[in-house]
Amino acid sequence: MMEMEQYRSEKLHEECGVFAVYDKSLEENVVADTYHALYALQHRGQESCGMAINDDGVISYHRDLGLVNDVFTRDVMMSLPQHGRMALGHCRYAKAGIPRRSEAQPLVVRHVKGSMALGFNGALLNGAALREKYELDGAIFHTGTDAEVIAYAITRHRLKTGSIEQAVSLAMDELEGAVSLVVMSPRKIIAARDRKGFHPLCLGRKGDAWLVASESCAIHSINGTFERDIKPGEIVVIDENGLRSDDSRCGGKTGLCVFEFVYFARPDSVVDGASVHKARRRAGALLALECPVQADVVIGAPDSGLDAALGFAQQSGIPYGIGFLKNKYIGRTFIQPDQKLRENTVRIKLNPIADTVRGKRVVLVDDSIVRGTTSKQVVQLLRDAGATEVHFRASSPKFLYPCYFGTDVDSRENLIAVNHSTEEIAEMIGVDSLGFLSVDSVKKIPEGCDLDFCVGCFTGEYPVDCSNCSCEKDKCDRKLSE
Numbered sequence: 177m178m179e180m181e182q183y184r185s186e187k188l189h190e191e192c193g194v195f196a197v198y199d200k201s202l203e204e205n206v207v208a209d210t211y212h213a214l215y216a217l218q219h220r221g222q223e224s225c226g227m228a229i230n231d232d233g234v235i236s237y238h239r240d241l242g243l244v245n246d247v248f249t250r251d252v253m254m255s256l257p258q259h260g261r262m263a264l265g266h267c268r269y270a271k272a273g274i275p276r277r278s279e280a281q282p283l284v285v286r287h288v289k290g291s292m293a294l295g296f297n298g299a300l301l302n303g304a305a306l307r308e309k310y311e312l313d314g315a316i317f318h319t320g321t322d323a324e325v326i327a328y329a330i331t332r333h334r335l336k337t338g339s340i341e342q343a344v345s346l347a348m349d350e351l352e353g354a355v356s357l358v359v360m361s362p363r364k365i366i367a368a369r370d371r372k373g374f375h376p377l378c379l380g381r382k383g384d385a386w387l388v389a390s391e392s393c394a395i396h397s398i399n400g401t402f403e404r405d406i407k408p409g410e411i412v413v414i415d416e417n418g419l420r421s422d423d424s425r426c427g428g429k430t431g432l433c434v435f436e437f438v439y440f441a442r443p444d445s446v447v448d449g450a451s452v453h454k455a456r457r458r459a460g461a462l463l464a465l466e467c468p469v470q471a472d473v474v475i476g477a478p479d480s481g482l483d484a485a486l487g488f489a490q491q492s493g494i495p496y497g498i499g500f501l502k503n504k505y506i507g508r509t510f511i512q513p514d515q516k517l518r519e520n521t522v523r524i525k526l527n528p529i530a531d532t533v534r535g536k537r538v539v540l541v542d543d544s545i546v547r548g549t550t551s552k553q554v555v556q557l558l559r560d561a562g563a564t565e566v567h568f569r570a571s572s573p574k575f576l577y578p579c580y581f582g583t584d585v586d587s588r589e590n591l592i593a594v595n596h597s598t599e600e601i602a603e604m605i606g607v608d609s610l611g612f613l614s615v616d617s618v619k620k621i622p623e624g625c626d627l628d629f630c631v632g633c634f635t636g637e638y639p640v641d642c643s644n645c646s647c648e649k650d651k652c653d654r655k656l657s658e
C-alpha cells in the first residue's frame with residue numbers, strides 16, 4: 177500500500193533558526209526580508225516555520241508545518257501586513273515525535289502588560305523544573321516546548337517590573353542551558369545569548385535597519401552587511417533610539433557547539449569569527465594527517481562531506497572527485513511505495529558517478545557516523561559502482577554521548593560508536609578502513625574564533641553541569657568540564 181512517510185534522515189539536526197529585523201525608517205520591506213532570511217536559515221529547521229510582524233505595535237503572525245515555500249504561499253504573503261517596522265521569523269526542527277502546528281514559532285503572547293513574539297534556538301536544562309514550578313503557581317501550558325516556558329518566565333517578570341527589557345534580563349538569569357533568543361515587543365526587539373554561547377547569534381545592518389540572525393548567511397542573503405556576533409551572555413536591545421547592549425553577563429569560559437562548524441551551520445556563514453567553510457576544509461586536512469591512506473580519489477558525501485573532502489585531498493595530494501549526484505528535489509516527505517523501496521531511500525537520494533570511482537581506491541569523507549545505517553548504504557553504492565576499496569573518514573570524532581543543548585544527538589543506545597570499536601564499525605558499514613578526527617583536532621578547526629568549545633557529545637564533558645537535566649537521555653556518564 178502506498179503510504180506517505182515522514183522522512184527523518186540519520187543526519188543530526190540543529191533545532192532552530194531565528195531572524196529579526198527592526199527598521200525605524202520604514203524603508204525596508206520587513207516581511208520580504210524575513211521571508212528571504214528564513215530561506216537562508218532553512219537548514220537549521222525544516223519541519224515548521226513562521227513569521228510575526230509588528231505593525232505600529234500590533235503583532236500579527238502566520239506559522240505552520242512545512243518548509244518556508246510551503247508555509248508562505250503567495251496568498252499568505254499577500255495577507256500579511258506590508259508596512260511593519262519589525263518582524264521576527266523562525267524555522268524549527270522538532271526533536272522527537274510528530275511535528276505539531278501548535279509548537280511552531282514564533283510564539284505570540286497576548287498579555288495585559290503587552291504583546292510579545294518570541295523565537296528560540298536551544299534547549300533548557302531546567303525546562304521541566306521551571307514548568308512544574310510555574311504550573312504549581314497556576315500556569316497552564318498548551319505545548320511541551322521550552323519556548324512556552326521561556327515566554328511564561330518573561331511574562332511573569334514583565335508583570336512585576338513593567339519592563340520587557342528587565343523581564344528578559346531576569347528570565348535569562350533563571351534559564352539554564354542553551355538559549356539563543358529573540359523577543360519582539362510592541363516597541364523593541366531584544367536578542368539574548370546564554371553565557372556559554374552554545375549556538376550562534378549575530379547582528380547585521382541593511383540601510384538603517386538592524387538585523388538579528390542565527391547565522392550570517394541570512395544577513396547576506398537579503399543584501400545586508402554583517403555587523404558583529406552577539407557575545408555569549410550579551411543582551412541586545414533595539415528600539416527607536418538605536419541599539420544598546422548589556423554585557424554584564426559576558427566573560428568566563430564559553431562553550432560554543434563545535435559541531436556548528438562540522439555540520440550544523442551553512443558553509444558560507446562566519447560564526448564567532450571563523451569561516452565555516454574554512455573550518456570544514458581544515459577538518460579534512462587534519463583528518464588526512466591523522467588518518468592517512470593510500471588511495472586514488474577523495475570524494476565527499478553530499479553535501480555535508482564536500483568541504484572536508486576538499487581539505488583532505490589538498491592535504492594528502494590524492495585527487496578530488498565528484499563521487500555522487502544528489503537529487504535536490506526530494507523533500508522531507510515523499511511517497512514510499514513498498515518496504516523494498518523504503519530500504520532504497522539512500523539510492524533514491526544519491527546516485528554514484530561510476531566514472532569517478534570505478535576501478536579505484538576511494539576515500540569517502542563525511543561529517544560523522546551516528547547510527548551507521550546510512551553510511552553502510554552509501555558504501556554499498558560505491559562498491560556497486562565499481563570501487564575496489566572504500567576508506568571512510570569522518571571529519572568529527574566518534575559520537576559517544578547525547579547532546580542536551582538543542583540538537584538531536586541521540587541517547588547512547590542509538591550511537592553506533594558507544595558499543596563498537598572502530599574496527600567493528602568498519603566491518604559493519606563494509607569499509608576497508610575507517611578513521612575519525614580526534615577531539616583535539618576538532619577544537620582547532622574554527623580558525624579565528626577565540627571562544628572555548630563544547631565537545632560534550634564526543635567526550636561526555638559538558639560546559640555546564642547537566643546532571644539535573646530533565647530530559648530523558650539518562651544513560652550517560654555526564655561530567656562537567658570546569
Ligand code: SF4
Pocket residue numbers: 374432433434435436578579580581583585630631632633634
Ligand atoms: S554536545 Fe555536541 S552537538 Fe551538543 S552542543 Fe555540545 S558539541 Fe554541540
